[in-house]
Amino acid sequence: MTPVVQLDGVGHRFGSAANGVAAVSDLDLAVRRGTFTTLLGPSGCGKTTTLRMIAGFIRPTSGRILLEGTDATDTPPERRNIGMVFQSYALFPHMTLTDNVGFGLRARRRPAAEVRKRAGEALELVGLSHAADRKPGELSGGQQQRVALARAVAIEPSVLLLDEPLSNLDARLRVQMRQELLRVQRETGLTAILVTHDQDEALQLSDTMVILNGGRLEQQGDPRTVFPAPANRFVAQFLGYDNFPEVPGFGPVTIRPEHVRLTAAVTGEEAATDSVELAGTVADVTYQGSHCLIGVDTAGGRLNCVHPGDDFRPGEAVRILLPRHRLVELADAHTPAGAR
Numbered sequence: 001m002t003p004v005v006q007l008d009g010v011g012h013r014f015g016s017a018a019n020g021v022a023a024v025s026d027l028d029l030a031v032r033r034g035t036f037t038t039l040l041g042p043s044g045c046g047k048t049t050t051l052r053m054i055a056g057f058i059r060p061t062s063g064r065i066l067l068e069g070t071d072a073t074d075t076p077p078e079r080r081n082i083g084m085v086f087q088s089y090a091l092f093p094h095m096t097l098t099d100n101v102g103f104g105l106r107a108r109r110r111p112a113a114e115v116r117k118r119a120g121e122a123l124e125l126v127g128l129s130h131a132a133d134r135k136p137g138e139l140s141g142g143q144q145q146r147v148a149l150a151r152a153v154a155i156e157p158s159v160l161l162l163d164e165p166l167s168n169l170d171a172r173l174r175v176q177m178r179q180e181l182l183r184v185q186r187e188t189g190l191t192a193i194l195v196t197h198d199q200d201e202a203l204q205l206s207d208t209m210v211i212l213n214g215g216r217l218e219q220q221g222d223p224r225t226v227f228p229a230p231a232n233r234f235v236a237q238f239l240g241y242d243n244f245p246e247v248p249g250f251g252p253v254t255i256r257p258e259h260v261r262l263t264a265a266v267t268g269e270e271a272a273t274d275s276v277e278l279a280g281t282v283a284d285v286t287y288q289g290s291h292c293l294i295g296v297d298t299a300g301g302r303l304n305c306v307h308p309g310d311d312f313r314p315g316e317a318v319r320i321l322l323p324r325h326r327l328v329e330l331a332d333a334h335t336p337a338g339a340r
């Protein structure tokens with residue numbers, strides 16, 4: 001099936017070739033119809049630039065962008081049939097919700113009856129039919145963001161682009177709006193690309209997550225494939241793996257704190273063959289009620305462990321068991337993007 005959006009070696013440099021910033025470099029991406037893709041990465045990694053190139057506001061300085069299989073690298077934004085939702089809601093304060101949501105349709109010179117009907121349907125989709133005649137200033141932040149979503153959806157875009165749409169909302173509302181966003185995307189069957197720097201958001205929403213660093217692709221795939229097997233140290237760290245022990249007989253590896261097992265350093269106990277064993281000394285214990293976070297110093301560096309009991313104290317010698325099937329081998333020790 002032809003991807004709805006395809007990037008072929010896309011790059012963008014701000015400034016001159018000699019003296020500029022490579023915001024995005026050599027990015028390949030294929031977005032399938034009806035899927036939810038997230039672009040994930042730290043501040044400045046090129047997420048917004050990538051989205052703005054797909055929308056047509058920024059022209060790639062290298063590579064091609066195909067929409068529905070056709071080269072659209074030089075197609076202006078207004079001819080791309082793309083819906084956008086931004087971090088700031090960017091609603092028109094003097095217009096009712098119906099008029100805000102119908103704006104894109106009026107701009108496309110659709111008949112008034114159709115505009116009213118589709119604006120009504122889009123407001124219904126986000127649960128705001130009852131507020132159709134209100135102005136944005138009379139709404140909460142979450143409601144305003146719903147209006148922005150309705151406005152983007154109303155034009156029936158071939159792709160919906162969302163640039164950190166939930167980051168202005170408080171934590172609880174953000175989680176609620178994520179569900180809402182996913183529901184709207186599933187119900188409409190829209191193809192969505194969402195920018196976020198929140199790994200939980202990406203894990204929850206993505207059919208495909210695309211992890212960027214310094215304008216380059218680090219890894220992409222579905223969350224259930226990427227999360228248990230980060231390709232390199234950057235991706236691992238970004239997904240919350242914080243242990244990078246030196247383990248005899250292994251290259252670079254990582255392991256999640258909840259998979260590290262600690263036992264008392266009793267001599268004479270048999271080593272488990274399904275685990276790699278290290279010796280260590282407890283450095284600190286943080287009590288968390290249901291478990292403790294324990295930092296252990298080993299010859300190969302500090303290891304963080306989630307331990308179910310509260311039976312260790314700083315200074316104690318411990319055996320550390322790393323179940324072999326939980327050790328994630330990293331393809332490389334991470335090379336900074338600039339050095340490649």
Ligand SMILES: Nc1ncnc2c1ncn2[C@@H]1O[C@H](COP(=O)(O)OP(=O)(O)OP(=O)(O)O)[C@@H](O)[C@H]1O
Pocket residue numbers: 014015021022023041042043044045046047048049050197
């Ligand atoms: N108009 C511009 N002129 C020059 N450099 C820019 C411009 N816009 C972005 N950049 C640079 O390009 C790089 C990528 O920026 P971009 O806005 O795409 O990052 P981002 O991943 O969206 O970050 P954030 O999470 O902070 O929004 C950064 O180094 C940024 O400083």
Ligand SMILES: [Mg+2]
Pocket residue numbers: 047048049
């Ligand atoms: Mg951004």
